[in-house]
Amino acid sequence: MKIQKSFGEQAGKGTLYLVGTPIGNLEDMTFRAIRTLKEVDLIAAEDTRQTRKLLTHFDIGTRLVSYHEHNKTASGAELLRLLETGLHVALVSDAGLPAVSDPGADLVREAIDRDIPVVPVPGANAALSALIISGLPTDRFTFAGFPPRERKELKDWLEAWIGSACGTLLVYESPHRLKKTLQAMLDVWGDRPIAMVRELTKRYEEAVRGTVSDCLEWIELHPPMGEYCLVIDLAANGGIEGVAKEMWWDGLSLADHVARYEQETGDRKEAIKRTAADRGMSRRDVYNAVMKR
Known part of the structure; x- marks a missing residue:
């Protein structure tokens, strides 16, 4: 001691x-x-x-x-x-x-x-500054630095958080790896609440709040710039259960996938959004693929 x-x-x-x-x-x-x-x-x-x-x-x-x-x-x-x-x-x-x-x-x-x-x-401190403006729970949080760079190591790292009680997770990510990391998060964790914060305290400070799929869609239209802090709510909706390997929609075409959700919700825009989240695609890509048929 x-x-x-x-x-x-x-x-x-x-x-x-x-x-x-x-x-x-x-x-x-x-x-x-x-x-x-x-x-x-x-x-x-x-x-x-x-x-x-x-x-x-x-x-x-x-x-x-x-x-x-x-x-x-x-x-x-x-x-x-x-x-x-x-x-x-x-x-x-x-x-x-x-x-x-x-x-x-x-x-x-x-x-x-x-x-x-x-x-x-x-x-x-960038991580704590991002946390307090994220709008996500602050009563329990974990800082995890930078996620692994390689695809296999990143997948293993993400899977290790499944079932954890860490609450809100804070990680840093560089602009050129941001899309890959967000996509991996969506694949392993599903579409969770997230705040994507960059350029803290600087002129172009920006916080993008929504879901992981929302952020993927955003960066398709707004190329990443500057260092990012990602704030992810791992406790939302009962916590992470992981994404099942066999999805209910595996046998459906993209159009049939959208049609199933449209039948359930009565809203084509919502159906496209849910399909995009399921498949880890941007809403624009789903829309273009379905509407050009």
Whole structure:
């Protein structure tokens, strides 16, 4: 067991400060963050070029060094050595909170093992910002970083959430993988409530709220741009049960599939929407295929 008194003396050791930085809007930088970055002996940054712009804007002249995924072993060892000699170090990421989905978590663990105080200086966070504007449940949520890139690993990852009690799931996704990930979600989880949020705190901040199929249809007309945070309600309608391998409509043509729903609902537009969701297609593609017959 290790007990830390964050603001007491620590036998001559320095303190590792985890400093939150803006995720887009520079006005989200806190007074405490600016003061801390000015007072520490060293700032360790994921991308020194990006961080230098921030430091210049706030007139911060503290020495800047690099700490990222590819040099974390050597750089981390040196930072820990300096901390043990009594120097104070601030760790920052490109945007948001350090040690969340970045190598800062490794440095934190090592510092704790050496009884070096680790102190958070809170700031903006994309996942939580997306969650609170999503309109989806916030009483229970899980942050899962980036989904796997490869198709097989992604499918296995999605299936692992089936039956879980994680509530609302928060994940990050890049624009060039967004469509593939949404389609896989639809195939494995069905058409669940989702908010697709991008460019948080920036000029083109946007939240698309609806279902997974709605979002797939949206990006067909509006090509993805910027980094996305996906907020998915996994608890809606009793939670995820998975999509049955043999669907009731497997033997139907696309037109017959639409006709079955139209007979049930009396609404052709709704029938096309449901058919698109079942088959993981966009409504436009279903409409075109049926109307051009």
